[in-house]
Amino acid sequence: MSDGVPASAAATVDVDRSDAEYRDWLKDAVRKVQADSNRSADTHLLSFPLPEQWGIDLYLKDESTHPTGSLKHRLARSLFLYGLCNGWIRPGRPVIEASSGSTAVSEAYFAKLIGVPFIAVMPRTTSREKTRLIEFHGGRCHLVDDPRTVYEVSAALAEDSGGHYMDQFTYAERATDWRGNNNIAESVYEQMKRERFPEPAWIVATAGTGGTSATIARYVRYMQYDTRVCVPDPENSCFFDGWVRGDNEAFSEGSSRIEGIGRPRMEPSFLPSAVDRMMKVPDAAAIAALRALERVMGLRAGGSTGTGLWSALKIVSEMAAQGRTGSVVTLICDPGDRYLDKYYSDGWLTAQGLDIAPYSQTVDTFLATGDWTG
Numbered sequence: 001m002s003d004g005v006p007a008s009a010a011a012t013v014d015v016d017r018s019d020a021e022y023r024d025w026l027k028d029a030v031r032k033v034q035a036d037s038n039r040s041a042d043t044h045l046l047s048f049p050l051p052e053q054w055g056i057d058l059y060l061k062d063e064s065t066h067p068t069g070s071l072k073h074r075l076a077r078s079l080f081l082y083g084l085c086n087g088w089i090r091p092g093r094p095v096i097e098a099s100s101g102s103t104a105v106s107e108a109y110f111a112k113l114i115g116v117p118f119i120a121v122m123p124r125t126t127s128r129e130k131t132r133l134i135e136f137h138g139g140r141c142h143l144v145d146d147p148r149t150v151y152e153v154s155a156a157l158a159e160d161s162g163g164h165y166m167d168q169f170t171y172a173e174r175a176t177d178w179r180g181n182n183n184i185a186e187s188v189y190e191q192m193k194r195e196r197f198p199e200p201a202w203i204v205a206t207a208g209t210g211g212t213s214a215t216i217a218r219y220v221r222y223m224q225y226d227t228r229v230c231v232p233d234p235e236n237s238c239f240f241d242g243w244v245r246g247d248n249e250a251f252s253e254g255s256s257r258i259e260g261i262g263r264p265r266m267e268p269s270f271l272p273s274a275v276d277r278m279m280k281v282p283d284a285a286a287i288a289a290l291r292a293l294e295r296v297m298g299l300r301a302g303g304s305t306g307t308g309l310w311s312a313l314k315i316v317s318e319m320a321a322q323g324r325t326g327s328v329v330t331l332i333c334d335p336g337d338r339y340l341d342k343y344y345s346d347g348w349l350t351a352q353g354l355d356i357a358p359y360s361q362t363v364d365t366f367l368a369t370g371d372w373t374g
């Protein structure tokens, strides 16, 4: 004690949990996820043909061309990197997700890539093709009867297994790099650079987690663009009512028929204050727009693409009526081959009591004459 340290000084308490084996695993897992991205090309920005003299251009960002077929490939990559870098995803421990399907398909792919088990908790009504895809990627499907229970069932499964509940509905908005890093918004603006109206008047994005619309809206504000963001909502979803009333406790009964979008509760990743405008789009109108997409461009897509396209066409019609020129961008969220027994089946439409004829008439009349009668 000759150096003056009092004899009563407490010893430093020190707990070191660093684990060389885990860190080697982690490095390799992060590298594999980044390598997947490095091997992938950007998705196309397709042009939806409109009469040249309208002076309005409509574009579709085709997110169906990701390796796992939907815009959820971006989200799954971000969630895996976030979970890995936070130390939440561990070797040998399962990753569990509450999903209506697309997120689970992409997450099953990334789980397999880094070698961890994957369990998807989803409503029993999810399309069979998506269940098949999850299992194809080595995931397991845990089906529930009441869609509102997916969150608690996922949390319980994670608790019991020592795994990680990914929770896309909470973390989608924060796991994504909204300032850039080739997120969907930055990619759209890059691809718009040589168009005649490079800064879109409107970007239309539907909401499931709300993460895509939050990322786009934040990026637009951060880059000081004038672009406005519109979120169309399907039937059986609370987002529209909650946004209009400013009510974060809004909820809706039943579950959305448009897979991937429309939620029974205001999800934490949905950022109402960043959204400029919302529309409530009838499901029959969405499917009419979807069928028009095939007639006009020879493309089949999922239902949410139809909800977005209907809304984008309505915005184009307003701009045309006001004599305004400019561009509008919406998304192809996933491919139609997942829904041949739903949106592309007339039997399904009849069983659901959906009559798309009047909406198809609206779209066809609009594309032929510029008049919107809906």
Ligand SMILES: *Cc1c(COP(=O)(O)O)cnc(C)c1O
Binding pocket: 070, 071, 072, 102, 103, 172, 206, 207, 208, 209, 210, 211, 212, 213, 259, 260, 261, 302, 304, 305, 333, 334
């Ligand atoms: C998730 C999803 C959306 C909406 O994207 P979010 O970023 O979750 O709001 C739209 N379409 C499909 C098919 C989806 O799976």
